[in-house]
Amino acid sequence: MNDEEILKRLASLIEDLLGLDELQLTKATTAQDVPGWDSLAHVRIVVASEQAFGVRFTTGEIVSLKSVGDLVDLIKARSPR
Amino acid sequence: MLASRVFDSDDQARFAALTGDYNPIHMDPIAARRTQAGAPIVHGIHTTLWLLDTIAAHHPEIPGIATLDVSFPEMIYVGDQVEAEVIKLSAESLRVRASVGGLEAVRITAALAAAPPPSGGRDTHLTPMPSHSMTPRDLSLSDIAGQHGKVRIVASAMQKQFPHAARLLGPDRLAALGCSSYIVGMIVPGLHSLYVGLKLRVSAATERDELAFDVQSVDPRIRQVILGINGGGLSGSIETFSRLPPVAQPSTAAIASSVSSHEFDGAVALVVGASRGLGEVTAKIIAAGGGRVILTYASGKSDAERVAEDIGNWGGRCDLISYDVREDAYRQMSGLREPPTHYYYFATPAIARRKSNVFVPERFAEFNKYYVCGFQRLVEAGLRLRPGGIAVFYPSTTYVENRPAKLTEYAMSKAAGEILCSDISKYRRGIRILTHRIPRVSTDQTASIIPVETSDALSVMLPIVRRMHATDKTGE
Numbered sequence: 384m385n386d387e388e389i390l391k392r393l394a395s396l397i398e399d400l401l402g403l404d405e406l407q408l409t410k411a412t413t414a415q416d417v418p419g420w421d422s423l424a425h426v427r428i429v430v431a432s433e434q435a436f437g438v439r440f441t442t443g444e445i446v447s448l449k450s451v452g453d454l455v456d457l458i459k460a461r462s463p464r
Numbered sequence: 465m466l467a468s469r470v471f472d473s474d475d476q477a478r479f480a481a482l483t484g485d486y487n488p489i490h491m492d493p494i495a496a497r498r499t500q501a502g503a504p505i506v507h508g509i510h511t512t513l514w515l516l517d518t519i520a521a522h523h524p525e526i527p528g529i530a531t532l533d534v535s536f537p538e539m540i541y542v543g544d545q546v547e548a549e550v551i552k553l554s555a556e557s558l559r560v561r562a563s564v565g566g567l568e569a570v571r572i573t574a575a576l577a578a579a580p581p582p583s584g585g586r587d588t589h590l591t592p593m594p595s596h597s598m599t600p601r602d603l604s605l606s607d608i609a610g611q612h613g614k615v616r617i618v619a620s621a622m623q624k625q626f627p628h629a630a631r632l633l634g635p636d637r638l639a640a641l642g643c644s645s646y647i648v649g650m651i652v653p654g655l656h657s658l659y660v661g662l663k664l665r666v667s668a669a670t671e672r673d674e675l676a677f678d679v680q681s682v683d684p685r686i687r688q689v690i691l692g693i694n695g696g697g698l699s700g701s702i703e704t705f706s707r708l709p710p711v712a713q714p715s716t717a718a719i720a721s722s723v724s725s726h727e728f729d730g731a732v733a734l735v736v737g738a739s740r741g742l743g744e745v746t747a748k749i750i751a752a753g754g755g756r757v758i759l760t761y762a763s764g765k766s767d768a769e770r771v772a773e774d775i776g777n778w779g780g781r782c783d784l785i786s787y788d789v790r791e792d793a794y795r796q797m798s799g800l801r802e803p804p805t806h807y808y809y810f811a812t813p814a815i816a817r818r819k820s821n822v823f824v825p826e827r828f829a830e831f832n833k834y835y836v837c838g839f840q841r842l843v844e845a846g847l848r849l850r851p852g853g854i855a856v857f858y859p860s861t862t863y864v865e866n867r868p869a870k871l872t873e874y875a876m877s878k879a880a881g882e883i884l885c886s887d888i889s890k891y892r893r894g895i896r897i898l899t900h901r902i903p904r905v906s907t908d909q910t911a912s913i914i915p916v917e918t919s920d921a922l923s924v925m926l927p928i929v930r931r932m933h934a935t936d937k938t939g940e
Contacts, residue, residue, distance in 0.1 A: 401537070402535070402568065402571045402573075415869050421537075423537075426686040427703075430688065445686065
């Protein structure tokens with residue numbers, strides 16, 4: 384799966400969790416760019432992406448993600464090739 | 465906007481009596497201030513039912529609900545002005561929300577049913593009120609896995625309170641929703657729960673007036689607990705978190721092992737805000753080193769008494785006074801046995817609160833009452849009590865230089881406090897002020913759902929207390 388595909392699935396997942404319409408996500412997007420993405424929303428988004436992509440992160444990874452790009456890279460690193 | 469209202473403490477009590485959800489985060493200001501909320505919050509299900517009731521009253525053409533997806537992105541505090549709003553309404557679906565100050569706090573997405581909800585075959589009005597315990601269960605994360613049980617559903621009283629929502633859902637389902645608040649707040653996760661959302665389907669009403677629940681998953685990394693519920697004509701899942709319990713600071717006995725027994729002999733230290741956190745640890749350090757401490761509290765009397773008892777049991781000397789930094793300092797200190805030589809100022813309002821703008825003037829004014837005005841009053845009173853000289857500690861924050869989002873007013877006010885300290889030191893005689901930019905320390909103020917990296921209060925405060933007292937002896 385390439386970055387574009389991951390970003391698209393992530394966008395729809397985040398829209399769903401945060402109740403947003405048509406969220407534009409790029410790898411540079413950070414929590415501060417997305418309304419409602421606070422610390423609680425953060426863990427919910429990360430855990431929902433684990434389920435959506437069939438991967439699993441450590442607690443340290445969950446709290447240290449700084450941007451959507453970090454999340455995309457981590458998903459890619461963990462996904463079966 | 466569809467409707468607007470405030471939930472007050474009477475509303476809280478009424479909803480708690482209806483559902484049995486007496487979780488202290490909703491009911492007890494002193495307990496709630498030691499949680500991530502910082503003050504009592506409205507039951508999420510209460511706001512949900514108010515929203516559904518309001519919608520149903522305004523739109524009698526909506527026949528019923530088939531599925532219900534609710535989430536609680538922000539906490540609603542008791543006293544907040546809450547606004548209900550329809551985002552979208554079609555023949556098939558409904559999206560409504562409740563917001564506070566422009567921030568979405570409750571979001572409901574529902575698929576609408578073509579026909580009114582199927583009703584149960586029994587007379588729900590006759591269901592008696594169950595006898596609920598008013599004390600929530602205190603379960604550790606490892607105890608939570610595998611929990612399951614059944615709760616009796618009470619329909620009649622709920623239906624009276626939310627008659628229009630009862631039409632939309634059927635009285636049993638309305639009551640089952642209320643019951644879910646009781647399950648989460650009182651049974652599992654219980655005391656430290658946070659109700660985050662639910663996804664439910666309307667199913668055929670059952671004959672039995674019970675709501676069954678079971679823990680479907682526990683994610684220990686983020687303390688997320690998913691419950692399944694089934695009964696009263698509803699089935700689906702509830703998302704909750706098991707919050708970390710309030711931060712416990714080390715005992716005086718434990719602290720004494722890091723302190724020499726006569727290190728702080730002769731000091732009389734007034735510690736403002738000593739009922740918990742940095743103030744609690746500071747008081748224990750000074751007592752462990754032989755100093756006399758005066759603990760002050762504004763609202764957390766029982767917490768301050770617990771600290772005083774811990775110090776007393778260890779053999780330390782301490783007094784306890786009620787002190788509000790927003791009021792006359794000299795009058796509040798007039799009953800002291802002897803004038804303090806040292807002051808430690810940990811007075812603070814709740815620091816982390818949601819907000820919709822970068823800068824909210826009311827937040828800044830609130831912080832200034834504590835970090836600037838209250839501090840100045842204390843200093844003046846201290847000098848009046850002991851013109852010969854006092855030493856004062858002012859805790860600033862590393863956030864003055866580098867701060868996370870949403871702490872603009874906090875950092876601004878602490879920076880103002882630093883300037884005040886610097887100028888008092890420059891222009892007033894008989895006072896020495898030590899300021900220190902403290903990093904994020906593990907206290908109630910910084911408590912999060914999942915563990916984050918913080919410094920511990922003892923290792924931060926011990927060197928500071930030593931600096932405060934060491935300079936006395938060298939005559940600096």
